[in-house]
Amino acid sequence: MNAAEKRHPDQERTQIRRKQVLDAAACCFGRSGFHGASMAEISKAAGMSAGHIYNYFDNKDAIIAAFVQQNMERVSALMVDLALKDDPLQSLVDQIGEHVRESMDPHLWVLPLEIFSESARNPKIAALLHDADRRTRAQFRAVLKSARIKRGLAVDDGLLDGRLETIIAMYQGLHVRALHNPALDEAAVVAGFRLAFTALLLH
């Protein structure tokens, strides 16, 4: 046990407990949705009594919000990775294959959709989403801009936003596609995406 942990052992414990709940919530939310998952279900998955959860979260909405927050941070980290690449533009094109494959696991995209539809109704969630999206966009924008300069491509500020919004839309739309079309042909999608990405990123 290191010093930092020793200094605030209870805060440490609190963080562990909160994570326990959020992990359990991830499982339950994925299985039953935000509103379908009962506190009882979550508490059982968290290995903790239902009442005790209220020591760490004010109410169920707070769990949902914390859970969404956590997810946002995960996505933000992916952007940081991209920024560190040598040639991010080429990376994006090259990685279409694996990104598409990931996006097509429907199991993985139930939760984002749950979040999206919750945000339409819950202003707190919407604020979280807007904020995270703004940060992610800024990161993505910076990456695109510097990469275009490095490659000697035009840096058309207005169009830059269009390029990145389109790319993000494609990936977010792909999650929806995976749900709607269970027989979605991965190779075909990759080919289609490559056509579009080439136009969007390399010209």
Added chain:
Amino acid sequence: MNAAEKRHPDQERTQIRRKQVLDAAACCFGRSGFHGASMAEISKAAGMSAGHIYNYFDNKDAIIAAFVQQNMERVSALMVDLALKDDPLQSLVDQIGEHVRESMDPHLWVLPLEIFSESARNPKIAALLHDADRRTRAQFRAVLKSARIKRGLAVDDGLLDGRLETIIAMYQGLHVRALHNPALDEAAVVAGFRLAFTALLLH
């Protein structure tokens, strides 16, 4: 009152009442979500008692399903329109502006997202969605194919699916973008979409 109405006044009335409920449901579902909207809320919006709704729908799920079905048919009609154009490919590119503008009214896209997340958990809704998507894809595919032939473009069957899935993903993703980024710049998106569509449709 015309002849058709006179002949089946009760069936007519039933249809009117069902529509009344579905319209009310659209409103309530958009405001509160499928599960957040209570039958009492819907019945009040529909101007009829809660109990009476059950004369037109077996249960709440049946309302959701009918509502989804109705939405599907609206989308299907759009495809039929497209097929009737002289040059559907050019039409798609030309109409990017208005389609994007429509897609960006967040009010309009709350419900589809609600449907998507419901489908992840409700097999009946998922089946409706899959079926509708299959039909829509087939229509879209036929349109693209004949339009490409007419234009003398390569009819690469495998890639054709990729092209259309990418386009659908872009529009479905755009709904998500509109929710995530309330300041979304319409002109920029249109420009981005035009780049991608040109690559996907006209080459």
Added chain:
Amino acid sequence: MNAAEKRHPDQERTQIRRKQVLDAAACCFGRSGFHGASMAEISKAAGMSAGHIYNYFDNKDAIIAAFVQQNMERVSALMVDLALKDDPLQSLVDQIGEHVRESMDPHLWVLPLEIFSESARNPKIAALLHDADRRTRAQFRAVLKSARIKRGLAVDDGLLDGRLETIIAMYQGLHVRALHNPALDEAAVVAGFRLAFTALLLH
């Protein structure tokens, strides 16, 4: 159409309609019980709208009561038949076989049980039952008495009631037995009843 019918054609019609409802009720009550059978179910079986039933019966309870009344009258008629026999005592013993066989059709005895348990809760039904039972007992008692005199058996007034109550209890209990023991052996029951009846009636 005879005179009596012509004089009160509407009362005639009313009686027919009431009977229609009661017959339908018999079917529904047997299938679903008094409280399980809905007015909608009954009205469908009666081939008449639910609302219209209220022109013939004040409410559902009135249907139940009329139905019970009808059943009571049927039982009473059986007693009259018995009184007309040459040697009612011997008849009762001889008919054990067919009476037991009848009593063992569980389908037939659902309704009496329904009536019994309703009477425990519904004073109006209880009054009907008490009244019918009193009449039936009196008839039965008179039959037994005169038959015993004719046969030269002792006419022990106090014991006479015991004899007849016991016999009635046996048949009413047999209905319960038929429900409890679906494998009830008819021949065995007949033999058992014959032992008891011989002691009760012929000594």
Added chain:
Amino acid sequence: MNAAEKRHPDQERTQIRRKQVLDAAACCFGRSGFHGASMAEISKAAGMSAGHIYNYFDNKDAIIAAFVQQNMERVSALMVDLALKDDPLQSLVDQIGEHVRESMDPHLWVLPLEIFSESARNPKIAALLHDADRRTRAQFRAVLKSARIKRGLAVDDGLLDGRLETIIAMYQGLHVRALHNPALDEAAVVAGFRLAFTALLLH
């Protein structure tokens, strides 16, 4: 508080609560019938919230079933008592007086009738009833057989069933008699039963 209670305080509490509910149910079912008694009524009688009852019983049917089960066990215990008597046959005849007196308290026999009529419609209850009846019959049969051997009476296997079914029918029928004829003369019934029992048991 003894050791057993201390070891499983929660299981103990659960049993107490279940009993609380069943006792309340007995009261409400008797007053209003199985379907007439609402969960609210039962919960008030049990001194606990309606929602809390669902921690002890899956649903209302489970309460009915547990209640029926409880009643069955009471009857089964009576059979065990009988088996322990020196001369069960003579005991049965001697105890006619008290058994009849018990059977004539109408308040006590409302619930069995409720159970009977429920069993006609509820397969789960019917199964419970059939099973309990089978066990009770087997016990009774063994008692009768050994007692007849001890007394040197013929052990006519087929007729044995007839004898016992007739006796059970008499007592079950007596409950119905008590409801139908509030003025039922106890002494007369005892005399009638004695005639029949003598023929059925002692010859």
Added chain:
DNA sequence: CATGAATGAGGATTCATTCAT
């Protein structure tokens, strides 16, 4: 006479939340 659309009260059940232990 006859319909069946419409009502609204009431029922079983669930679940977020609290609190005594």
Added chain:
DNA sequence: GATGAATGAATCCTCATTCAT
């Protein structure tokens, strides 16, 4: 800290009953 017993409001749904047509 930790439990889970307990609450009670809210939800979906049913059904006897009424009434305009």
